[in-house]
Amino acid sequence: MSGAGGAGGTADAGGVVAIAGTLEPYLGPLTGLVVDAAIFLAVVVATYVLYKVLIGPLLRRVFDRQGLDEHARRPLQKIVAFLVLFAGVTVAFGAAGYQGFLRSLATIAAAATLAIGFALQDVIKNFVAGVFIYTDKPFRIGDWIEWQGNSGVVEDISFRVTRVRTFDNELLTVPNHTLTSDVVKNPVAKKTLRLKFVFGIDYEDDVDKATDIIVEEAERSDAILDDPAPSVRLTELADSYVGLQSRIWIDDPSRADFVKARADYVKAVKQRFDEEDISIPFPQRTVSGRNEWTDPSSFGGES
Numbered sequence: 001m002s003g004a005g006g007a008g009g010t011a012d013a014g015g016v017v018a019i020a021g022t023l024e025p026y027l028g029p030l031t032g033l034v035v036d037a038a039i040f041l042a043v044v045v046a047t048y049v050l051y052k053v054l055i056g057p058l059l060r061r062v063f064d065r066q067g068l069d070e071h072a073r074r075p076l077q078k079i080v081a082f083l084v085l086f087a088g089v090t091v092a093f094g095a096a097g098y099q100g101f102l103r104s105l106a107t108i109a110a111a112a113t114l115a116i117g118f119a120l121q122d123v124i125k126n127f128v129a130g131v132f133i134y135t136d137k138p139f140r141i142g143d144w145i146e147w148q149g150n151s152g153v154v155e156d157i158s159f160r161v162t163r164v165r166t167f168d169n170e171l172l173t174v175p176n177h178t179l180t181s182d183v184v185k186n187p188v189a190k191k192t193l194r195l196k197f198v199f200g201i202d203y204e205d206d207v208d209k210a211t212d213i214i215v216e217e218a219e220r221s222d223a224i225l226d227d228p229a230p231s232v233r234l235t236e237l238a239d240s241y242v243g244l245q246s247r248i249w250i251d252d253p254s255r256a257d258f259v260k261a262r263a264d265y266v267k268a269v270k271q272r273f274d275e276e277d278i279s280i281p282f283p284q285r286t287v288s289g290r291n292e293w294t295d296p297s298s299f300g301g302e303s
Contacts, residue, residue, distance in 0.1 A: 040096035047088025055084060075134055075159060122175070126160045129176035133157060138179075139186045144254060146185040147178070192225065193253040195262050199269060200241030202279045207234060207242060210278050214246050217268040223261035225249040240281045 059080055063073050134157075139145050143154050145164065152164040152172060162179055164172045187193055201210045211232045218230035228249050236243025246269075250261050273280060 036096040040092045043092035043095050044088055047084060047091070050088075051081060051084045055080070074157065075130065078159070122177075123160060126176045129180040130157070130159045132180050133162070133176055138184055139189070143186055144188050145179075146187070147174075147182060150174075187258070188253050192228075192249050192251055193258065194228075195248050195250065195258065196245055197248075197262060197266060198235065198243045198245045199273075200236075200238065200243050200280055201273075202281045203242055205242075205278045207244070209276065210244055210273070213272045213276060213278070214244060214269055217265060217272055218246065218248050221248075221261070221265055221268070223250055223257065224265065225251055 056077075059077065060073075063076070133139075139154055141154050141157060145151065145154060150164070150166070150172065152166040152170075154162060155165050155171070156163040157176075160176060162174050162176055164174055166172060199210070199214060201207070214232050215230050218224050219226065224230060225248075230246065230248045233245050233247070234242065235245040246265075248261075248265065250257060270280070272278075
């Protein structure tokens with residue numbers, strides 16, 4: 001076996017020498033440098049082709065078999081691509097006879113790692129946070145999330161940042177650490193979403209009648225689920241109104257579904273209130289004073 005390997009190695013070396021001998025009349029003293037560079041480039045290109053033709057498709061089949069989501073596939077694909085490229089470049093350095101350079105590069109890299117670690121603390125922190133987002137899956141691409149007064153739909157999750165499209169069509173680039181170190185609300189994480197809305201009616205209006213109207217309009221809506229059933233609770237006795245809180249559920253919600261379902265429902269209840277003479281009062285203030293009212297014209301004296 002060793003003899004065969006030695007013969008193969010001799011043949012490869014002989015081929016390189018033959019190519020060098022052919023190019024030497026044209027390149028002169030640069031022949032060795034050009035041949036080494038060509039070998040290095042050939043190995044790198046071969047590695048790239050190997051990834052695209054074999055490793056990449058195989059990786060996708062494994063992901064499909066495991067049922068991984070898109071947000072989980074992207075970082076894994078990038079990690080595998082980086083490892084394959086790193087291995088290819090390492091082999092290319094060895095095949096091109098750059099072992100000395102490779103050892104020097106390793107020494108420099110080891111010395112620079114500490115400095116880079118301090119300089120890239122935020123990058124490393126966000127990378128680790130990205131790993132947690134991948135493993136914990138608090139949200140996925142396409143989910144509507146809310147955090148620190150912001151909200152939008154997740155468009156992309158990378159190693160360092162998460163990109164979120166707001167409902168005003170603005171693109172927010174959010175460091176991953178921000179989304180793992182604070183509370184993130186994911187209204188669409190589950191299949192259904194409960195909506196709440198307080199209807200204020202006058203103190204003189206019939207609470208039971210208003211409650212029936214609110215429930216009936218919920219039952220008429222196609223966007224609102226029958227199970228769980230709509231419900232109404234008296235939750236407020238405010239200065240100018242009695243607050244009836246309606247609780248309804250919608251299925252497979254998105255931000256657009258949420259806004260439209262609530263708007264149509266509130267509009268329908270308002271129309272029914274108008275038809276049934278149930279008023280929605282506005283705040284009223286009564287101004288009184290201890291002293292007798294004086295005509296403002298007297299403030300400036302006699303004209």
